[in-house]
Amino acid sequence: MNREILLKEIETEQQLSDVLQLCYSILGNNDSELYGYEAWHERFLNGMQPLVYAVKDGFIVSAVLGRRENAENITIGFVACQEQYRRQGITSALMRFFEDCAKKQGYRYATLGSKEDRFYEKCGYHKIFEINGQSIYQKEL
Numbered sequence: 001m002n003r004e005i006l007l008k009e010i011e012t013e014q015q016l017s018d019v020l021q022l023c024y025s026i027l028g029n030n031d032s033e034l035y036g037y038e039a040w041h042e043r044f045l046n047g048m049q050p051l052v053y054a055v056k057d058g059f060i061v062s063a064v065l066g067r068r069e070n071a072e073n074i075t076i077g078f079v080a081c082q083e084q085y086r087r088q089g090i091t092s093a094l095m096r097f098f099e100d101c102a103k104k105q106g107y108r109y110a111t112l113g114s115k116e117d118r119f120y121e122k123c124g125y126h127k128i129f130e131i132n133g134q135s136i137y138q139k140e141l
Contacts, residue, residue, distance in 0.1 A: 007093060
């Protein structure tokens with residue numbers, strides 16, 4: 001069995017659908033204006049933000065999806081990894097890949113909100129404030 005991890009940008013609508021299926025299965029189905037399928041589909045079509053995923057053993061195992069906040073800032077909307085593939089460095093590598101893609105697109109900062117702290121701090125993110133029990137993290141790219 002192939003143990004190689006492939007880090008990829010979403011290039012087709014089928015890949016987007018498959019990646020969102022993974023995200024929704026882990027994070028819960030989200031039909032909100034910001035994080036529903038239609039919003040991600042529109043972002044995919046305009047191509048102004050990184051939408052990346054990892055493949056291992058022939059399966060999509062992790063995803064990091066960003067949405068353009070403004071010319072300098074990309075907000076990470078989804079970070080998801082299948083449970084059996086956690087703590088293997090896959091999502092950390094995918095975060096770095098996402099950040100490299102964002103930097104190439106001209107973004108200066110990546111921002112995200114989470115109740116989880118250690119993972120994002122290990123990825124180099126710093127808490128900039130807290131709102132409604134959620135920490136907001138940011139990293140200069």
